[in-house]
Amino acid sequence: MKLYSTLTRDKRDFEPAGDAVTIYVCGITTSNSSHVGHALSAVVFDVLHRYLEFRGYTVRRVQNFTDIDDKIIASARDQGLSTEEVAEKYVQEFFRDMDDLNVRRATEHPRATEEIPAILRMIEGLIEQGRAYPATDNSGSVYFRVKSDPEYGKLSGRSVDELLEGVRIDVEPGKEAPADFALWKSSKPGEPSWDSPWGGGRPGWHIECSAMALEYLGETIDIHGGGLDLVFPHHENELTQSESFTGQKPFARFWVHNGLLRLDGAKMSKSLGNLVTVREALESYSADAIRMYILTSHYRSPLIYDQDNIGTQERAARRLRQAASVTSRADSGDSIDPAPFRERFVEAMEDDLNTPQALAVIFDLAHEINRGRDAGHELAGAQAEMRTLADVLGLTLAEPASKGGLSDEDVEARLASRAQARANQDFAAADAIRDELIEAGVVLEDGPGGTIWSRV
Template structure:
């Protein structure tokens, strides 16, 4: 089965055929760094990180570009409120972005271009649109004329008539059409400005992504992504700008958009006071739990954020971690030289799991289904572990490595860290304390103090902790 993706442009699933065999070029809209990243920011970056990992696993060479919108009204407003330069704010929160995304195990993009570093390319793109008649100048501002681009609205499915009817009453009457959008804004007091053929000013929001993607990925490339809120107007305007500028269609072959994050089934927003920063969430939940939570729902579906859902993700991740712990325990057990027919099945189980996982991911990157495959493999690992420890089957090298390698490979594609997930950010301390408790219980058993030994076991069980005897000694796990 080949990879099929849901293309927002065509409103259907399509087979992925790269523009260049064996290579994938993708552009993902990045953050506007005026504040710490919120959970809504994190979802697309976790999503595209997994897409990239899977594409590389499938044999593609991936070139991933993700911008920073470091010149923006919100950044300027924040800077003026603090009495500092706009770039101080941008650099502060770009650093904050890297800090939390690294914790979420999001691999770095190949390139992070900034708006402030691409004024030459942006001005060149705007000038070309003016020269070709797709844009016009008004008192130092430059606007894109949407009526000049016949296919305007093809991504969002909107018509200019509908857009005009829904336009705000206070729209600039100087514009040729209410939906004409700014490519260049003339300088205003208290704002950064760059020289241009139309006077000092700064770019509009949409032109930056066109200019930078054209520079680094060419006139047509494979994937463009971001949140569903970017379909209109941002990505719609990108298509209009880029295709008008180059004359090449399509600007992007496959447009992929992730669904919204909701809180109690309402879209997350500051106005509703249900806005959650990643750094605050990570004070209460380990980063792997947050990542698992995001991936447990298909990327195009809404994702409802709650403590209940995060706690559920934490419990699920602990179950997967138990299988990884069992693999580590098996590492300490000598391999058998026996060969029994039933142990061959574990190699087949591993192969089937990898095939099923690929089938899930090939169906529009279905991480929710892929995770269920990982759970199935974890169950087989636990069966293998229990059978080996009970001496029901030999510990055979081939079966063991097939299970271990498949499990680690699939977890790595999802970017899920399965070691040390005791459900507590102080995992090392918990492990040390548990070893002390186990030693006290073992000492009581050695002295035939059965009441103390049983009391320790029972008290731990009451708190959801199970003690297990293994060939390597006593180990503990959560229920």
């Protein structure tokens, strides 16, 4: 399989270094509900995990929760809760959202506040090696000494000077140099605090991922993943800390970054106030439709949040569902050979996870099944293959639970009654049925070819 790595800036053959594929993906900060941008990243790495298993590998995927930081402290104050309560609330919400999106859980989901001893060991080691230092103003913070690593900047591809331009550097009196970043932050009065050799404080964001990757997956991991917005400074800093501490290079053999979700051309972010939460999306669309919308774009491309597009995917998902369950019209004695479809599917996925192409193969197979039905071919083998390939993309092909409690069959039955009522010139009855469907979140479009319906 070929995978693109941000570090080498090219596609390379991927094989795990050991028996299992080890993957570390940066998880959410548990200060707010997850939005569709989080769903994008989660679906991409879920599909990578599923595909590697489909190829016969054992996969160990670790995804952390950043359960202490400034945003969580602020969110706790706003909600009148403790930081633990806020973190727990959004951890549970994340799991519920991801379960409903059919994103499988990682092998481990460690939390920063439960890994303090490992984090402290790493910071102490970095200080002993001269790579880090306690703040020069005795504030109790600890900083990483960026100039101690001549390779710093190799992931994001920029020099330290360039990195400093355009980055807001807080003037922190305890730093030796502006590019140095905090490994340990001394706590202000009233903030959550853990004991350390430098006084009460909490871990910086970057060090937690280095410590957890080392703790759970070892000195070198096969794949480090996350969104493109994490390349700098988060991943650059993780990389320098980890390689400095262990002396082992590389820290990650492949750096895999997904493109970002945009809304009307702007990045979806809390500060811009343009977030669509995963829950909101799931109230309107099935998990299959949301996943298909994400996977029709290559994972490294930016994705525009577009409700019409997801609505189109809802209808496309229905076509796949129907093909997966139709029965043949006759018995021709022939059957469909699904092997060429699997071959093309694998070929697409081997090319840096080309999911748009892989999805197209599943649609071709659905088309073949529909033709086979008309020709009276045996369909079971092709349908089983279609379900297998769809499952690699995390598509259930199951009928979504609809808001109004109407199944697809229910909707079809109502439509037949409505058509009959219209044929009988009983427009009041026809309108009543249409209103009932709208109430249940089903919209109708009457056209020359009949009535098309979709869920909103």
